[in-house]
Amino acid sequence: MSTYEDVLAGLLARSHLLSGRELAGLVQDAGRRMGLRGTAMYVADLQQIRLVALPQPDVGVQPALDVDTSLAGLAYRTQRTQRSRDGGTAWLPMIDGVERLGVLMVTAPSLDGVVLARAEVLAGVAALLIVSKSSHSDLLVEAERTRAMTVQAELLWAFLPPRTIGTADVTSSAVLEPAYDIGGDTFDHTLDDSGLHLTVIDSMGHDLASGGASAAGLAACRATRRSGGSLTDIVTSIDRILDEWFTDRLMTAVVAHLDTSDGLLTWVNCGHPPPLLLRQGRVHPHMLAREPDLPLGWGFLASTPPTEHTERLQPGDRILLYSDGVIEARSPEGDLYGEDRLADTVIRATAAGDPAPEALRRLVQGLRQHQDHKLRDDATILLTEWHPTGFDEETRGRATPARAEDVRG
Numbered sequence: 001m002s003t004y005e006d007v008l009a010g011l012l013a014r015s016h017l018l019s020g021r022e023l024a025g026l027v028q029d030a031g032r033r034m035g036l037r038g039t040a041m042y043v044a045d046l047q048q049i050r051l052v053a054l055p056q057p058d059v060g061v062q063p064a065l066d067v068d069t070s071l072a073g074l075a076y077r078t079q080r081t082q083r084s085r086d087g088g089t090a091w092l093p094m095i096d097g098v099e100r101l102g103v104l105m106v107t108a109p110s111l112d113g114v115v116l117a118r119a120e121v122l123a124g125v126a127a128l129l130i131v132s133k134s135s136h137s138d139l140l141v142e143a144e145r146t147r148a149m150t151v152q153a154e155l156l157w158a159f160l161p162p163r164t165i166g167t168a169d170v171t172s173s174a175v176l177e178p179a180y181d182i183g184g185d186t187f188d189h190t191l192d193d194s195g196l197h198l199t200v201i202d203s204m205g206h207d208l209a210s211g212g213a214s215a216a217g218l219a220a221c222r223a224t225r226r227s228g229g230s231l232t233d234i235v236t237s238i239d240r241i242l243d244e245w246f247t248d249r250l251m252t253a254v255v256a257h258l259d260t261s262d263g264l265l266t267w268v269n270c271g272h273p274p275p276l277l278l279r280q281g282r283v284h285p286h287m288l289a290r291e292p293d294l295p296l297g298w299g300f301l302a303s304t305p306p307t308e309h310t311e312r313l314q315p316g317d318r319i320l321l322y323s324d325g326v327i328e329a330r331s332p333e334g335d336l337y338g339e340d341r342l343a344d345t346v347i348r349a350t351a352a353g354d355p356a357p358e359a360l361r362r363l364v365q366g367l368r369q370h371q372d373h374k375l376r377d378d379a380t381i382l383l384t385e386w387h388p389t390g391f392d393e394e395t396r397g398r399a400t401p402a403r404a405e406d407v408r409g
Contacts, residue, residue: 020137
């Protein structure tokens with residue numbers, strides 16, 4: 001048997017000239033050389049409902065696995081290795097940084113600690129290979145989709161960053177719905193020298209022009225930010241671009257920055273729902289509520305700059321940014337989803353100890369179920385958690401509330 005280091009070196013060397021279709025076979029070959037009986041790679045679909053197997057040589061189409069009911073799904077949800085009862089199969093999360101991509105299934109005559117540790121490294125390498133190939137492999141992109149995507153949705157997804165990013169100090173995770181027919185909503189989050197930048201945009205309408213306006217707004221945001229512009233400069237730039245090139249489009253937005261060294265949150269709100277603060281298992285709906293500036297697109301901000309607001313966070317705080325399509329979502333009977341239900345869902349996820357990506361996945365599942373899986377408006381949710389290095393999660397003092405109104409301060 002080849003040495004462990006030789007196997008990994010060979011895997012990386014061979015990966016450079018292989019296509020996405022050959023990726024699962026390459027990982028399987030490496031696993032067998034490490035002493036595994038076999039492997040299979042599963043990636044999460046766009047809505048994180050199912051885990052879909054990547055094609056392998058001499059293997060037929062494998063059934064998708066449910067994220068909420070399968071052992072593979074448990075590994076994905078918890079980001080922890082799961083083993084079958086007989087001990088011969090293990091499911092290992094494939095993670096890029098803090099972004100959950102899917103799971104690697106491994107089988108072996110005996111999955112002892114050494115073999116399992118090496119398999120976990122193999123899962124990490126497999127995740128990096130998926131990321132490296134996805135930018136130019138339609139196969140890997142299509143594996144994440146269960147149906148065709150509209151043109152405006154394709155436009156916006158092409159502009160988006162990874163859904164989850166983070167460091168030892170902060171995690172930020174976002175979702176967009178309806179995933180295959182998103183129109184004017186979009187988001188951005190990125191790390192810089194001093195912390196985390198956040199943007200949520202809601203462009204009027206639900207068509208290709210709305211998607212184009214949101215894409216232009218996101219581009220203006222990035223161009224200004226990467227040139228050293230402030231939050232005020234960013235929203236002023238977006239306002240000017242819309243006024244000049246998208247004269248019939250208005251846009252609401254929250255643009256924010258979190259200093260991860262001291263927890264200082266700075267934000268500008270242009271006609272958007274205010275951010276929600278979650279602290280120690282409670283939602284504080286008014287703590288970040290400020291008088292919003294006008295929506296973007298009228299061109300007024302050049303002469304009347306927007307207001308930058310600030311608030312000092314505490315370790316363990318979570319910030320929720322969302323578009324009005326979330327709280328205005330209606331059930332088939334006409335019942336609004338509402339801010340109370342949104343708060344209650346987030347509170348329960350927090351009380352359960354879910355990390356931000358899993359809390360958000362569960363939240364959007366509830367939103368889809370509320371509308372009988374037929375969303376009539378765009379819904380964007382971005383959840384950010386500040387957990388500075390050395391912060392002990394047990395100090396949060398989380399409660400398990402029975403009702404949202406009991407914990408809304």
